[in-house]
Amino acid sequence: MTYAPKQRLITISTLGILIALLLTGLTLQYEVGLVKKTFSEKTGKMADELKHQFDKINNIDDKLSFLFQVSDHVLDEDFSLQSRSIFPRAPYIKKIIYAPQIRNSHIKSEEEKLQYAGYTGLNFRPFLQSESARSPFSDIIFPVKYIQPYTPYTSLWFGRDIMTYLPVQDMLHSLILEGKKLQISVIKNSPSELYLFSTVTFLNSDNKNNSKNAVSTEDIFGVLGYLIDLNQWLLPVIKNPNIATIATLNNQQFFAQGKLSENNVINITRTELIDFEGQIINLDFHLSKPLTLIDYRIPLLILALSLLLTRLIFFIEKNHIERNKILNEQNSYIEKKVSEKTALLKERTSQLNTAYTHQLAVTRELESFSYSISHDLRAPLRSISTFSQVLKEEYSHLLDDEAKNMLLRVQKNAQRMNLLIDDLLSLAKVSRQTFVYERFSISKLANEQIQNLIERTPTHPFKANITQNLSAKGDIRLMGIALNNLLGNAIKYSSKSEAPSIEFGLTSINAVDVYFVRDNGVGFDMRYADKLFSPFQRLHGDEFEGTGVGLATVQRIINRHSGKIWAESEPGKGTCFYFTLGEDHPPGVGKK
C-alpha cells in the first residue's frame, strides 16, 4: 500500500512525536526512579548509621555501668579516665554524669564525707526551680556525684538530686519503674540537645531490657546521664544538604535539618522508625532539593533528540519526495531528448551506412578500376616493349642513329610505365590488404630488405648500419614494403656521395619510440617537405629514378599502423625519415 507523499509526511511527523513523547516519558520515569532509588539508599544508609550510633551509645553505657557495678567506691579519677576516653570516640556526648542512689538515712553521712573530702558546704539538694520537678521517691535520692567534663557550668549539677530534674521526670516511669536501660529525654527550649539516661542496676543484662520485669528501686544503685549534642550526633550522619530530616520522639520533634522544597513537582519521602530501647524515634526524610532542569536533563535531551530526529526524517523524506519529483521530470525530459537523439542518430547512422556502403562500393570500384586499368594497360605496354625490342633486334641495321635513339626512348618509357603501373598496383594493394597485427623483428626485416634491394638492383657500394635486435608491432608484410621503399630511397639518394651510408635504428623523441632511416645523400629543401608524401611528386625530377609513388605508399602503410611519418633534411647533407608505429608519436611532428 503506498501513501501519497503528503500523507506520508503527516504520518512520519505524528509517529515521530508520539515516539519522542513515549521515550521521554520512559526516561523521565527512569530518572525519577533513579532519584528515588538514590534517595532510598542514602536515607537507608543514614538510618543504619544512626542505629549504629545508638548501638555505640549502648556500648558506652554498658562499659560505664560496669564501672559502677563492680565497685562501690569508684574514684573520681577512674570515672574521669573512662569518660575522657569516651569523648574523642563519641564527640556528640557533651557531658556524662552519674548519680548514685542514697537512702535518706545515709544522706547526712554522705554529705559529711564529701565535705570532709573538701567539698565544703555541699548539701544534696534538688535542681534549680526552673528545671525542677518533685521527686517520686520519698526515701531515696540520686545526687549527682560524678560529672565530666567538670566545668563551672556542669558543676551546678553536683549534689543535685537527678530525680528532681524535669527531663528525667519525662521518662521516669519507663526508666525506673520498668527498668528500661536507656531513655531519651527531649529538652524543652534546647532544640539542639537531648539527654540519655540509663539505670545502673544489679540485674543481669538479659533482665535489663525486659520490660515485663519491673525493677525495684533497691536494684537501681545509680543513674547515668549523657548530654547529647544533636548537631554532633545526627548532623554528621544526616549531612546531605538535599535531604530534609525531621526526627520526633513520642510525637515531639527534637531535630529538624534542611528545608522542604515547595517547588518539588515530585514528592519523594521516606520514613524510618528506629527502636531505641523501646522508644520509637520517627525519622522523616524528604528530598529537599527540588528537581531542576538539570535533573530532567536526560529526558529533555531524549525529547529534544527524538524531535530532532523526527524533524530530520521529515526533512529527508520531504527532500526525497521533491528530488523524486525533479528526477521524474528530468527523466521525462531526458527520455524525450534521448528519443530525439536516438532518432537522429539512427538517421545519421543510416546515412553513414549508406555513405559507407557507397564509399566502399566506390573504393572497390576504384580499386577494381585501378586494377583493371593497370592490368589492361600492361597488355599494350607489353606490345610496345616487345615490338620495340623486335625492331631493335631485327631492324636496327635499317635505322639511322636518330631512329635508334627514338626506339630506345620508347623502350625506356614503356619500362617506366610498367614500373609506374607496378607502383600504383602496390599502392592500391596497401589499402586492400588485410592487416595482420603481430610482433616481429624489424631489424631482421630491414636487413632482408637491404639484401633484396642489393640483389634486385645492383648498385654502388654503401655502408649500411642496421641496429640489431629491434622489434616492432604491426603487419610484417606492409612494413616490408615500407622499409623497402625507405631503404631503397636512402640507397638511391646517397649514391652520389663520396662515402654513401645508410642507417636504420630506433630513437626516443619525447619519450616516444621513433624509428628512423637516415642517409647521407643529396637531401632536399624542407620547404617542399609537404609534397614529399604526395603521389607522383618528385623533388629531384629525373635526377634519380623513381615513380613518385613510393613515399605515398609508405605513408599509407604507416597510417594503417596508426603511426606518423615525417622527414628532416638539408640539401647536400642527407635525409632522415622518422616514423612511429601505433598511436604514440611525439607532439608537433609531421606538421607542415
Added chain:
Amino acid sequence: MKIQYHAPARKLNAMIRLFAILLFTLNFPVISANEEKKCLLLMSYHQGYEWNDGIENGVDEKLDGVCELKKIFMDTKRNSSTEFGKRAALRAKSIIENFSPDVLIATDDNASRYVIKPYFKNTGLPVVFCGINWTAQEYSYPYTNATGMVEVAPIIPLLVNIQHSLGNVKHGVYLSSDAMTEHKDFKRYEKEYRERGVHLTPIFVSTMADWKDAYAESQSADFIIINNKAGINDWNSVKLTKFVNQNSNTLTVTNYRWMMPYAMLGMTKSAREQGLWAGEVATAILNGLAVKNIPITVNKTWNLYVNKKLLNNSRIKLSNRILIHAYKSW
C-alpha cells in the same frame, strides 16, 4: 542648582560637627570602660614562689582577653607573721576598693584569712578562692558571694597506685617532719587508709639523722609515705639522696614534688589546675553565672612522677599502668 551656604550657616555646621566629635571622644573611655570587665588576682605569696607562679599562670591563661587583670602579691610566705598579713590585707583591701573589680580571685589560705573573710564576706563582690588546704570551712566558706577550689592531697589515688604495684597491702609508714600541718595531714591519711584496711604508722622527726633512722626502720613496711621535710632544718639533700639510693628496698611514695629525690613514686597537686579553675569560674561569673549556685569543689588533677634511678636501685617494680601514665621521670 548648587546650594550656596551663607557664612553664618557654615560656621554653625562646623560647630555642630566639632561638638559631636568631642562628645564621642569624651564618652569613648566610658564606652570602652563599660565594655571591658575588671578582674583582680589576690595572691597570698610572692612571684617566684613555684606554687604561686603555677596558680598565676593558670589564671593568666584563662583570663587572657576576658578582662583587665590586676594582681596583688601579699608575700606572706616570706613574711609569715600575722601582723604582716594584716597589714598586707589592708593594703590589698584599699586597692580592691579603688580598682572595683567585677570579680576577685583569692589564692591560698592567707588571702582568704586576712582579706576575704574579714572584709568581703557576703558582699556584692563575687569572689573565687583557690589553693585552700583540705577544707574551706576555716574561713566559713561558702559565702553568698564566694566559691572556689579546695586543695587536697591525693590520699586515695596514691593508695590505689600502691595497691596496683604491690597488690594487697596492709601496713604502711607515714614519715614526716614534726609540724602541726603534717600531723593534720596524717589524720586524714590514717582515716582513709584505715577505712580501706591499711594500717598506717606515723613517724614524725625533726632532724636528718632521725629521718635516716626512721627510713631504715621502715623498710620492713609494705610502703612508706615520704611526707614534707619542711621543719627539718639540717636537711642535706645530697646526702639524703645518696642515702635513699643505697638503702631502699620498699616502695616509697610522696605527695610533694620537692620530695621526689627521696621517693620512687609521686602524685602531686597541680598549682596550674587551681589557677585554671579560678579563671574559668571567674569567666563564668562575668558571663552571668550566679556565684552562689557554683559548689565548692576540690582539685582532681595529679602530676604523676617516677624516680627511675631510685627504682632501679631497689627491687621494686611499679605497675605498667603507672609507668605508662607517669608525667615524667624524676
